[in-house]
Amino acid sequence: MKNAVLITIGDEILSGNTVDTNSNFIATELKNIGIKVSQILTISDEIETIKKAIDSAFQIGDLIITTGGLGPTRDDKTKKAIAEFFNDEIALDEVTFNHLKAYMERRGRLEILERNREQAFVPTKSKVFQNHYGTAPCMMMEENGKLLFSLPGVPYEVKPLIKDQIIPYLQEKFSLNYITTRIVSVVGIPESILADRIEDWELALPENLALSYLPVGTRVKLRLTATGENEPLLQQQLEEEIQKLLPLIKDNVIATSEDKIEKILAEILVERKLTISTAESCTGGELAKMITSVPGSSAYFLGGIIAYATEKKIDILKIKKETVEEFTVVSEQVADEMAEGCQKLFNTDIALSTTGVAGPGKGEDGKEVGTVFYTVRVGNQAVTSRLYMPHLERLDFMHFVSQKVIQDLVGILISEKN
Amino acid sequence: MKNAVLITIGDEILSGNTVDTNSNFIATELKNIGIKVSQILTISDEIETIKKAIDSAFQIGDLIITTGGLGPTRDDKTKKAIAEFFNDEIALDEVTFNHLKAYMERRGRLEILERNREQAFVPTKSKVFQNHYGTAPCMMMEENGKLLFSLPGVPYEVKPLIKDQIIPYLQEKFSLNYITTRIVSVVGIPESILADRIEDWELALPENLALSYLPVGTRVKLRLTATGENEPLLQQQLEEEIQKLLPLIKDNVIATSEDKIEKILAEILVERKLTISTAESCTGGELAKMITSVPGSSAYFLGGIIAYATEKKIDILKIKKETVEEFTVVSEQVADEMAEGCQKLFNTDIALSTTGVAGPGKGEDGKEVGTVFYTVRVGNQAVTSRLYMPHLERLDFMHFVSQKVIQDLVGILISEKN
Missing domain, CATH: 3.30.70.2860 (Alpha-Beta Plaits)
Structure with a gap:
């Protein structure tokens, strides 16, 4: 089996400024054609560091994919490191320059700056894969049957380069397990x-x-x-x-097949022709976003409300003012009425609701941070549950709760079937 | 300046199944106390690989933090590798065992399984930091003034361990730049x-x-x-x-200060006491989620609608049926009416709307995938724009559009002020 090493180049990852999502995408794509990623290395944008990383990566991998370090600015040094590592020179590549020129013209930039032109300089031994969504081309070097691909770092440039060009190239080049x-x-x-x-x-x-x-x-x-x-x-x-x-x-x-809970849900809803809507408070849209992240979700997701302010819960979702007064807005009863109101508003088979305190500040009624009530309503049956997760940070809390709500719904739909 | 190397252990990262968010969090926290992360290494859960990674990490860093590989299951080998690397033995630690027992009892698990008990076994030379949100403790080894911390891999266990225990420990231990x-x-x-x-x-x-x-x-x-x-x-x-x-x-x-666009927006809205609401179609809740991800956002975000189905845009947001018929649902005119309807429904100073086709399937009217119209409405002034991003994957599209909408709003609010 072929082994790959991924090298992420850039101080923005090391400093914690940016999450490295490229490695995840590339690893998944390689896995699908039977190439195993044995290591992922994130390093600083320095020539000696890059050369050393390439050297040690070739000791364990047949294939290196680097991302980052190819921008038009002064802090990018990857191309130089690659040329030095392979004892090669950098020269202007006409095909790449014409591609770049056309790309920039399409975007209304008729004058090519010197530092843009620099991007059409590539190592002379390299094979170029043109970048249709940015100005830095992808370069491939080959030595003793081992390959190095150097890509830019912007995720939406990386994805089509990998998917449309590099994966098909690798499939043809190797016979893979x-x-x-x-x-x-x-x-x-x-x-x-x-x-x-x-x-x-x-x-x-x-x-x-x-x-x-x-x-x-x-x-x-x-x-x-x-x-x-x-x-x-x-x-x-x-x-x-x-x-x-x-x-x-x-x-x-x-x-036993789909991986993500929102895709598992999608399979069930499509199969049984059920529709769904959401009424969110503390999850702030994350629940709807998870559901709509699945392609084709418009077949079953009719819509959602994020009723952040209490009066909007009353106005739009028609929860009773007395319920809020008696039980506070973060309560089993309000979650329940939110789901019911949502189901009516969107006229769906299923409605989900959340109300809670994501923190870090306390809720209106002094309810403890990390408390949430949520309702899963299927037809006329509603199940309301409570979660208490004070240790989660705000975004993690929103995500954890959304995931749990969908998971409970899946559980209910599956037990209904059995 | 002290240098750190992060080592992420686990096949779930290498296989592309999970995005490594721990490294990002740890890098940010270390940066804040003046420790620079010079490398991040993701490796497989194998004893020899782990030992080799620790060895090479100590050559460039004063400090190693490993995450992952400490679960109670058969595929975790980190603890053994660490003991071998430091020529140490693993033995039951009474304090850790009692902590674990209390942790599990609080969760209603009165019987401690053999493989849970194994988690209280630590290298004899290690200093233990107790894990209050999981069963695997954090262990620290020290040799020649260099430190290794070994943490579990679950993000909501990692965050409090780093923030509440390891960062304060490091601050006291070193005098840092x-x-x-x-x-x-x-x-x-x-x-x-x-x-x-x-x-x-x-x-x-x-x-x-x-x-x-x-x-x-x-x-x-x-x-x-x-x-x-x-x-x-x-x-x-x-x-x-x-x-x-x-x-x-x-x-x-x-x-010139805040980093994330939604936090920049928060500053402006709080300062000027403005309220905001959202009406989303193709962004599916992501726009609201971005806005509500900021702590304290309930002060200005009153609520949002995700009107996925066209009839819900008409019912709830009161867009005109004729507008849809004449211009299709993905149009400047519909975006405009959505924002207006949203502003009325939530009674806010500002309303944002999106309507488009996230793909990969075509929209109802055959509008091309990647097309979106969005409106930024401030008071009585509305600006509607079009974006065309066919190369973005669904989730990236939802995120890119949401980011752009907030960015445009920030631009408008700033130019108003000048």
Whole structure:
């Protein structure tokens, strides 16, 4: 199996200013064509550091992909480091320059600055993959059968370069082993008890299969990875092992294929032709965003309300003023009425609601930070629950709660079916 | 200045299954106390790999922080690797065991499984930092004045361990140089032209100041970092340099302190006592979520609508049916009416709206994927713009558009003031 090393170049990652999402994207794409990422390295934009990183990466990988360090500004040094590492010169590439010129003209920039022109300079031995969404081209170097790809750092330039050009190139260049993955999502059982329960099954797995535990919120994802030459055979093998696993934990399994909870939900809603709406307070739109992040969600998601101010909960969602007065706005009763009002407003089969205090400041009624009530309403049945998560930061809180609400809904829909 | 190396252990990052957000958090926290992260390394959960990574990390860093690889399951090997690296034994730590027992009892788990008990085994030379939000403790090893901290991988366990325990410990342990940062946000000028315009200023910066260009959407963030012993002096130095910079690009600067656009907006809205609401279609809640992600946003954000289905735009936002029929739902006119309806519904000073096609499927009227119209309405003034971003993936599209809408609003509010 081919091994890749990813090198992220840039002080903005090391300083904590930017989260490195490129590595995640590239790793997923490589995995799909059977290339394993064995290391990810984030380094500073310095020539010697870059050369040293390339050297050590080639000792463990057949393939290096670098991102970042190719901008038109003075603090980028990657191209120079690559040329030096491969004992090459940098020269103007006509094809790249014409591509760049056309790209900039399309954007109304008729005058090419010297530092833009510098971007069409590439190592003479490099193969260039043109960047259709930015000015820095992708360059590939090859030595002793090993490859180095150097890409810009902007995620929306990286994605099409990887997907449309580099992945097809690699598929043609190598004959690769396939890696196939299945995810089994398990809820309502702590990781350690789960591990005990499936221990015999785990120990008996064939050698080309590997198991990982990935806890996400209150769900544990079991990832089963199979490696081999024959893809259909791998899929069959995974299916067989999952069939052996299911009887051991069948009441706790919520999905055996899709990975993300919002996609698991999408599958169920589409299959059963159900519609859904949301009424959010403390999750501030995150719940709706998670649901709409799935392509095709407009088939079942009709809309949502973020009723941040209490009077808007009363005006738009028609919750009773007396309920707020009696129980406060962060209460089981208000969550319940929000879901009911939302279901009526959007006329959906399902409605979800959240009301709570994300913090760090206390809520209107002095309710403790980290408290949330949420309702899952399916048809005429409503289930309201409480969560208390004072240790989560604001954004993590919004995300955790949204994930939990969707997970509970999936649980209810699945138990309905059984 | 002290140098740190972060090591992330776990196949879930290398396989692309999980984005590594811990490193970002830790890097930011370390930066604030003047510790520089010089490398971030993500490796597989294998004893030899971990030992090798620790060895090479100690060659460049004074401090190593590892995350991951401490769970109660069979695929975690970090603790063993650390003990071997430091020629130490692993033994049961009574204090840690009692802490673990109390933690589990609070959660209603009265019976401690053998594999939970294993978590209270730590290297005998280690100093333990107890984990209040999970079962794996944090262990610190010290050798020749260099430190290694080993943490679990779950982000909401990592954050309090770092913030409440490790950062204060490091502050006391070392006398550190300060690192202070200011961000100047620039819009409406391409990176290369900006770089040309401020080149003389950049070249004349004092030696202890460093400049980075960070493009985010259509904004360029200039990050100015100062390093030195005296914090107030550094802040003064940064302020002086920014005052020299401003005359060169003053029409394009939207902020000189806050970094994130939603926080820049928060400052302005609070200062001017303005309220805001949102009406979203293609951004699916992301716009509201960005605004509500700021602590204290309930002071100005009254609420939002996600009107995904066209009939809900008509019902709730009161856009005219004829407008949809004449111009289609993805149009300047509908964006405009959505903002107006939203402003009325929530009775706010400002209303924002988005309508577009996030893709990958085409919109109802065959409008091209990647098209969006958005309106920024302040008082009685509305500005509607169009964006066309076909190359962005769904989630990136939702985020890019939301960011641009807020950025435009900030631009309008600032130009109003001048």
